Amino acid sequence: MNIDSAMQTFFAEAADLLDAMEAALLRLEDNNQDRETLNELFRAVHTIKGSAGIFGLDDIVSFTHRVENLLDMARDGKLVLESNLLSLLLPCRDHIAQLVDNAQHQRENDAECLAQGQSLLQSLSPWLPAEQKPKTKSGTKASNAVEQIAEQDAWHISVRLGPDLLRNGMDPISIIRFLGTMGTVTHITTIADHLPEFAEFDPESLYLGFEISLKTNVSQEDIEDAFMFVREEADIKIIPPRSDIQAYVNLIKSLPENPQRLGEILVKSHAITYQELEAALEVQKQQAVAQKPVHKLGNILVDNHVVAPEIIEAAVDKQKAIQERKNTPENRFIRVDADRLDKLINLIGELVINRQRIDLLVSSLAHPALAEAVTSMGSFTEQIRDAALTLRMVPIGDTFQKFKRVVRDTAKSLGKEIELVIEGAETELDRSMVEKLNDPLMHIVRNAMDHGIESVNVRRERNKPDAGRLKLAAQHDAGNIVIVISDDGGGLDTARIRKKAIANGLIDETSQLTQQELFQLIFHPGFSTAEQVTNLSGRGVGMDVVRRNIEELQGGVDIDSELGVGTSFTIRLPLTLAIIDGFHVAASGVDFIIPQNTILECVDLQSLNHIQGQHCVNLRGDQVPYIRLRDIFNLPVSQAEREKIVVVQFGEKRAGIVVDDLHGEIQTVVKPMGPIFQALKGIGGSSLLGTGAVALILDVQQLINFAIAREHTRNSVLSGNLQENDK
Amino acid sequence: MNQPAKSKKQVATSHKKQYLTFRIAHEHYGLELSQTREIIEYSGITEVPLMPSFLRGVINLRGEVVPVIDLAVRLGRKSIQVQRRTCIIVVEIQNNEQNHVLGLLADAVSEVIEIEEENIEDAPSFGAQIRADFIQGIAKQGEEFVVLLDANSALSIRELAHLVEAQLQ
Numbered sequence: 001m002n003i004d005s006a007m008q009t010f011f012a013e014a015a016d017l018l019d020a021m022e023a024a025l026l027r028l029e030d031n032n033q034d035r036e037t038l039n040e041l042f043r044a045v046h047t048i049k050g051s052a053g054i055f056g057l058d059d060i061v062s063f064t065h066r067v068e069n070l071l072d073m074a075r076d077g078k079l080v081l082e083s084n085l086l087s088l089l090l091p092c093r094d095h096i097a098q099l100v101d102n103a104q105h106q107r108e109n110d111a112e113c114l115a116q117g118q119s120l121l122q123s124l125s126p127w128l129p130a131e132q133k134p135k136t137k138s139g140t141k142a143s144n145a146v147e148q149i150a151e152q153d154a155w156h157i158s159v160r161l162g163p164d165l166l167r168n169g170m171d172p173i174s175i176i177r178f179l180g181t182m183g184t185v186t187h188i189t190t191i192a193d194h195l196p197e198f199a200e201f202d203p204e205s206l207y208l209g210f211e212i213s214l215k216t217n218v219s220q221e222d223i224e225d226a227f228m229f230v231r232e233e234a235d236i237k238i239i240p241p242r243s244d245i246q247a248y249v250n251l252i253k254s255l256p257e258n259p260q261r262l263g264e265i266l267v268k269s270h271a272i273t274y275q276e277l278e279a280a281l282e283v284q285k286q287q288a289v290a291q292k293p294v295h296k297l298g299n300i301l302v303d304n305h306v307v308a309p310e311i312i313e314a315a316v317d318k319q320k321a322i323q324e325r326k327n328t329p330e331n332r333f334i335r336v337d338a339d340r341l342d343k344l345i346n347l348i349g350e351l352v353i354n355r356q357r358i359d360l361l362v363s364s365l366a367h368p369a370l371a372e373a374v375t376s377m378g379s380f381t382e383q384i385r386d387a388a389l390t391l392r393m394v395p396i397g398d399t400f401q402k403f404k405r406v407v408r409d410t411a412k413s414l415g416k417e418i419e420l421v422i423e424g425a426e427t428e429l430d431r432s433m434v435e436k437l438n439d440p441l442m443h444i445v446r447n448a449m450d451h452g453i454e455s456v457n458v459r460r461e462r463n464k465p466d467a468g469r470l471k472l473a474a475q476h477d478a479g480n481i482v483i484v485i486s487d488d489g490g491g492l493d494t495a496r497i498r499k500k501a502i503a504n505g506l507i508d509e510t511s512q513l514t515q516q517e518l519f520q521l522i523f524h525p526g527f528s529t530a531e532q533v534t535n536l537s538g539r540g541v542g543m544d545v546v547r548r549n550i551e552e553l554q555g556g557v558d559i560d561s562e563l564g565v566g567t568s569f570t571i572r573l574p575l576t577l578a579i580i581d582g583f584h585v586a587a588s589g590v591d592f593i594i595p596q597n598t599i600l601e602c603v604d605l606q607s608l609n610h611i612q613g614q615h616c617v618n619l620r621g622d623q624v625p626y627i628r629l630r631d632i633f634n635l636p637v638s639q640a641e642r643e644k645i646v647v648v649q650f651g652e653k654r655a656g657i658v659v660d661d662l663h664g665e666i667q668t669v670v671k672p673m674g675p676i677f678q679a680l681k682g683i684g685g686s687s688l689l690g691t692g693a694v695a696l697i698l699d700v701q702q703l704i705n706f707a708i709a710r711e712h713t714r715n716s717v718l719s720g721n722l723q724e725n726d727k
Numbered sequence: 728m729n730q731p732a733k734s735k736k737q738v739a740t741s742h743k744k745q746y747l748t749f750r751i752a753h754e755h756y757g758l759e760l761s762q763t764r765e766i767i768e769y770s771g772i773t774e775v776p777l778m779p780s781f782l783r784g785v786i787n788l789r790g791e792v793v794p795v796i797d798l799a800v801r802l803g804r805k806s807i808q809v810q811r812r813t814c815i816i817v818v819e820i821q822n823n824e825q826n827h828v829l830g831l832l833a834d835a836v837s838e839v840i841e842i843e844e845e846n847i848e849d850a851p852s853f854g855a856q857i858r859a860d861f862i863q864g865i866a867k868q869g870e871e872f873v874v875l876l877d878a879n880s881a882l883s884i885r886e887l888a889h890l891v892e893a894q895l896q
Binding site: 350353590591633634635671672673674675676677678679680681683686688692693694695696 | 774777778827884
């Protein structure tokens, strides 16, 4: 591991910890007695400080140190984190984020930034006891508590670092210095035994080892953390204070250097006494000679009254606790570069295509055994595909969580009380979609707070609770993810939307629109750009951008609103954009794929009753409008004898797509069509068939909207002609 | 004193460029070899509905879906009739710092030629019946004139996308 990748690990980790810190602070605002959250908060700050220390990021260390002191007091119950203090800690978290960001982009912390840190610490100072003030991160000055520990209570740390450490940009001195911040380094012996002959000496290689005695109150894990970024190449042995002699004996045996010399070092650093060492070695030697099973040295030492048995017991318990902590879920994650995952998923996409080609070839061979083998391989391919896609799935909760802070801050600045409710945080979706979802969500949430939820006075007049309620909910629904953003605010005023749309020339006075159609008008590009008239306009990007962003993700957005009661936006998205289950159809000889998750059923068109004069069929009593792919795409007239209707559903809408042939289910890898085809509505991408031919993937939502829009223009042309005739 | 003259001559000789020449109807065209990727046989093109006539469809190029342009239509000529020697020249075009792969339909591919820069003449300001910005220059090969195309302009992704948008409206 070199310094860059170690640093990158630190920055990624710090970002997570800062998120955790923010979440913990916000949770504490609701319940400041929650010990678990308090611990989590402390751990986050503590870890940032520790890691920053290793990289010599002194500004971060000195700032977080003070914050950590304060949190430590809170943890010990000496201090209650009142809401005004929590309000101070949030900007402290932002300041740490700023410092980390500066470090990441190798910017100096300018005077303004440092002054800001100082003023934050100043504002925290009433809570910090005066005696804590002079305490700095100096390693040589030990606190009183540390000094009281008896000499033999020191930890012994044996360090053999990798030869490439210096080349990788790490410096052992900074690690030792960092150990100094945890307590007092009482002895260091530098092991220079491995220095080569001068002629072979490489100045960039590290040949040194260290035997360190450290007096401290911190846990073994904290000490281990000091070596976090070097331990891959290094051999680190940490012996807790009061450890039995055996540990030292084992240490001596495991190290490559001369045992006699190591023994002397240990004795010199007061880890053990000479007599203890002699005695322990002697006892073990005798037992080995007698061919008896070797007693545990702990027992030997207890027999010799060197160490009290309870200490050993405690040590064993402690080891167990550490072991258990390592098995908790947080340690079961590994970080993987997103690009590598994308590459894997692309390759699996190719595998899926190839599998289909093999299927085709096998079906022409009439070889049952081969067919069976290929079928079973096919089912594994499907499982691999599904497993690979889940690798890229992330819970949407992380995205929702970010809104807690946004809602809190925005509510404060608007002088409103708004409570954010999150549901379905564990719902997962593709990572690549999460990023693109941020902006539209942010826009809808801001709008809801700004224009949806009323001020406290208005809410009281309307007999609503003072605090407005904003809900972010997510759930899976038949291969889609459905995200609902709802508020209990004033709702959309359709009369005002209508008036504005007429003023902007989107509709005319005589237009008859359903409530849904009126709601959908707010997504029109011409709607939100004008002066602020309705309760849903303003603020940079318009709602048209929201809809466009969501449509780019092959999704759709619906609005439901009741005046005076509230508004809810329902966003529906596919779970992933990479590989989909499709249904292969053809019209006029052109291959199309309809996403499986939109299909309700396929029926013979001729078998259904048509509604007179309209593109509409009667399907078990329901009227279902339909479009012919041939018509909508201007394809040549085909010779199909029996047309089929594929009934699809998207959101609340139901429609039929009339095609010539049904070819069946197919797994498809979505290939983007490229920028040239950007303007083509109704086709969301392309995909390769087993034959190698290209099929076009229908975007059902867009296709239906496109058909509706076309009908509208046709009708308005017609009605325009009629009006002409009237004159 | 000889030095500058000599180096100038060197520059002149090193300014040779290789072009892939091809035929559309009875006219000869050339594209800089560095912009072309490969030449493939014409087969299995998938038409994309509602597209303007210069966009013949898409092909599967080893797993990549690539649009195919009818260069004749783009140059204001009659659309190419597919024949035995019809082929697709695969080119790479830069747009927004991204490489885009396009297929170009041609009646036949001729050869790779090397042309010295001084033998390339500017495009005539009129009379070529091709948009002036599509032409990089004209070179004489024996009795024939070869129109050297400026691929980045004749196949500008942005312009093609605009034309598609216009067609759909």
